[in-house]
Amino acid sequence: MAVLVDLTKCIGCESCSVACKLWNKLPYGKEKSRRQKEKDLNDDNWTVIQEKHVEGENGKAYTRFVKKQCLHCLEPSCASACFSKALRVDPDTHAVVYVPELCVGCRYCMIACPFEIPRYQWDEPLPLVTKCEFCVGRLKDGDAPACVSACPTGALVYGERDALIARAHEIIAANPHYVDYVYGEKELGGTQWLYISDQPFEKLGFKMGLEEIPPSTYTHAYLSKVPFLAAAWGLFLAGMSYYHHRRAKNEKKPPEKKEEGDGRI
Amino acid sequence: MKIKLPQMYRCYRILGWDFTITPARVVLLLLVAFMGCVALTRLLTGFRYITNLTDETPWGLWISFDVLCGVALAGGGYSTALLVGGFKYQKYGVVARSALLTSLLGYLLVMAGLFLDIGLWPHFWRPFVSWGYTSVLFEVFWCISIYTTILTLEFHEVITERMFKFLHPYVLKALPFLVIIGLIFPMMHQSSLGGLFLIAKSKMFPLWWSPLLPLYFLISSFFVGSAMVCVESDLARRNYAHRIDPHIMLQLTRVGGRIMLVYLALKLIDVTRQGQWGLVFQGSMQSNLYLLEMVGGILVPLFIIFSPLAHRKYGVLVYSWLVVAGVVLNRMNCVFTAMYKSGDYFPSPFEFAVSIGLVSIGCLAYGIIVENFNVLGSRRVTQHHILQKTDLL
Ligand code: SF4
Ligand code: SF4
Ligand code: SF4
Numbered sequence: 014m015a016v017l018v019d020l021t022k023c024i025g026c027e028s029c030s031v032a033c034k035l036w037n038k039l040p041y042g043k044e045k046s047r048r049q050k051e052k053d054l055n056d057d058n059w060t061v062i063q064e065k066h067v068e069g070e071n072g073k074a075y076t077r078f079v080k081k082q083c084l085h086c087l088e089p090s091c092a093s094a095c096f097s098k099a100l101r102v103d104p105d106t107h108a109v110v111y112v113p114e115l116c117v118g119c120r121y122c123m124i125a126c127p128f129e130i131p132r133y134q135w136d137e138p139l140p141l142v143t144k145c146e147f148c149v150g151r152l153k154d155g156d157a158p159a160c161v162s163a164c165p166t167g168a169l170v171y172g173e174r175d176a177l178i179a180r181a182h183e184i185i186a187a188n189p190h191y192v193d194y195v196y197g198e199k200e201l202g203g204t205q206w207l208y209i210s211d212q213p214f215e216k217l218g219f220k221m222g223l224e225e226i227p228p229s230t231y232t233h234a235y236l237s238k239v240p241f242l243a244a245a246w247g248l249f250l251a252g253m254s255y256y257h258h259r260r261a262k263n264e265k266k267p268p269e270k271k272e273e274g275d276g277r278i
Numbered sequence: 279m280k281i282k283l284p285q286m287y288r289c290y291r292i293l294g295w296d297f298t299i300t301p302a303r304v305v306l307l308l309l310v311a312f313m314g315c316v317a318l319t320r321l322l323t324g325f326r327y328i329t330n331l332t333d334e335t336p337w338g339l340w341i342s343f344d345v346l347c348g349v350a351l352a353g354g355g356y357s358t359a360l361l362v363g364g365f366k367y368q369k370y371g372v373v374a375r376s377a378l379l380t381s382l383l384g385y386l387l388v389m390a391g392l393f394l395d396i397g398l399w400p401h402f403w404r405p406f407v408s409w410g411y412t413s414v415l416f417e418v419f420w421c422i423s424i425y426t427t428i429l430t431l432e433f434h435e436v437i438t439e440r441m442f443k444f445l446h447p448y449v450l451k452a453l454p455f456l457v458i459i460g461l462i463f464p465m466m467h468q469s470s471l472g473g474l475f476l477i478a479k480s481k482m483f484p485l486w487w488s489p490l491l492p493l494y495f496l497i498s499s500f501f502v503g504s505a506m507v508c509v510e511s512d513l514a515r516r517n518y519a520h521r522i523d524p525h526i527m528l529q530l531t532r533v534g535g536r537i538m539l540v541y542l543a544l545k546l547i548d549v550t551r552q553g554q555w556g557l558v559f560q561g562s563m564q565s566n567l568y569l570l571e572m573v574g575g576i577l578v579p580l581f582i583i584f585s586p587l588a589h590r591k592y593g594v595l596v597y598s599w600l601v602v603a604g605v606v607l608n609r610m611n612c613v614f615t616a617m618y619k620s621g622d623y624f625p626s627p628f629e630f631a632v633s634i635g636l637v638s639i640g641c642l643a644y645g646i647i648v649e650n651f652n653v654l655g656s657r658r659v660t661q662h663h664i665l666q667k668t669d670l671l
Pocket of ligand 3: 059146148
């Protein structure tokens with residue numbers, strides 16, 4: 014499933030972020046020890062609306078509101094990086110969800126996520142990783158995510174990914190003032206949250222120039238070689254050891270006096 | 279029984295075990311005590327007061343220094359074991375036991391550092407049951423755990439010479455297998471530590487990202503291993519008057535040096551292939567630190583070790599310290615310089631206190647162990663300023 018965000022329609026009313034807090038029972042207005050340069054995601058804000066001021070090509074100033082949350086990558090780096098399967102892809106909805114009981118708190122997912130989405134509970138004694146979980150419970154019941162349901166302007170649309178991509182391209186084709194780009198269609202193997210905009214994405218804080226292959230490709234390429242290399246290396250060492258053993262046996266000379274620390278480790 | 283010594287130098291013999299107190303050890307003990315308090319606070323209160331970590335900079339000094347550098351520097355054990363056990367360069371056997379001990383202590387401290395760094399420490403065992411096998415960290419976690427166990431078993435060769443003597447023959451029998459297994463796992467996780475960064479390609483400064491990262495980490499852990507053995511035997515010489523033939527040291531470090539040439543060649547090819555020479559001489563902070571790492575940690579040491587300078591009194595030692603510093607800088611660069619915006623993170627005093635405290639534990643444990651077991655040469659050793667002051671020992 015997927016969500017299409019039409020940035021031209023967002024009026025910055027914050028209904029979505031309020032809905033997210035209500036649905037996920039996240040606290041409001043807690044003082045945080047970690048200061049942030051601008052309004053951004055944190056352990057209580059799984060989604061935020063960032064206000065961006067852009068100077069248009071005609072010299073006019075525009076204000077755009079950009080909703081930020083987990084993009085729910087099709088091939089999520091965070092889930093691939095999690096060594097205890099605490100972050101994982103929900104098989105029914107393909108949402109990227111978190112199982113706190115399994116998390117160790119290594120924060121490798123935060124290093125791995127290319128969009129810097131997962132946030133940590135820095136002020137808790139036993140902190141958890143937090144991020145938007147696509148309201149997975151609602152999706153399973155066939156509902157749209159809380160934020161999408163709350164959006165009064167239709168800036169957020171929930172549906173099948175392929176259908177939404179087709180729709181995005183239709184919108185772009187029909188309205189020349191849109192940038193001809195669907196953010197999330199190809200980025201790092203594709204994401205389930207898609208964006209269209211009338212202002213250049215790079216000016217709105219989007220990370221551009223990302224590859225089309227998911228980052229986990231590199232990990233898989235490496236990890237799939239490891240067992241063979243390890244086995245080959247082990248056989249080689251065993252062979253060496255056997256060879257030395259035989260050679261020592263075949264030498265007629267009495268064995269040399271052993272020195273201390275004679276190399277048996 | 280207490281042996282009276284002037285000033286602070288004391289040696290206590292309790293039930294046949296020697297405990298030596300020197301001024302340096304008192305300082306180390308204080309550092310460890312402070313670290314203990316910090317660590318306890320960290321475990322009870324989380325990261326808020328103790329660390330400067332943030333959402334933008336989730337990994338800090340503990341991962342970069344205690345874990346990444348710790349594992350690399352503890353590579354001395356496997357690189358020596360490879361030369362002695364795998365390729366039968368028996369002459370390097372003189373350093374094998376002390377290299378093994380440093381590695382063992384190194385890995386135990388890495389485990390301690392990791393434990394302090396994970397947020398949900400009561401959950402530390404979860405990956406043993408919930409297998410996130412797509413993660414490089416999963417492999418690192420398993421390999422480090424297994425390897426630390428194997429190192430501990432291998433070290434029982436030394437322990438059973440003094441305690442539990444009846445086990446000694448069995449340990450000797452098991453050793454050849456342990457050595458082989460103990461050579462597979464370190465190769466795997468040394469390279470996998472580099473593999474950890476493969477997934478962060480889009481976040482890293484390109485000079486530090488390469489599909490060859492695992493190979494780089496593996497090779498550098500190998501050559502820093504022999505450099506560490508050299509640094510460590512120099513320290514042992516200062517404290518215990520335990521001399522290792524400088525010729526052997528030179529040869530051992532030259533083996534490392536040759537491997538380092540391979541590293542340099544790979545890096546040069548890689549930078550050329552990825553067309554990054556512009557980045558190298560860009561003049562930014564990243565490129566300058568890259569140059570510092572490559573020139574100070576690779577080119578200069580290589581020049582020293584393969585030129586007549588190596589035969590000077592401190593040649594090999596300077597080489598070794600430079601290599602160690604270079605590898606430490608490389609690991610730090612991979613995390614901080616390559617991934618974080620400058621000024622976003624600087625370790626808090628408490629983070630330093632923990633890292634320093636862990637190293638202090640290592641030094642103290644090393645001292646106590648070599649003074650009670652046959653690690654350096656053929657006998658237990660005693661600090662030589664104590665030998666000078668008393669003829670009792
Ligand atoms: S955006 Fe980041 S946190 Fe969300 S699924 Fe992708 S990798 Fe995971
Ligand atoms: S912090 Fe938790 S969720 Fe993230 S990678 Fe580590 S174990 Fe997985
Ligand atoms: S999908 Fe749900 S969890 Fe995610 S931002 Fe929207 S309301 Fe919040």
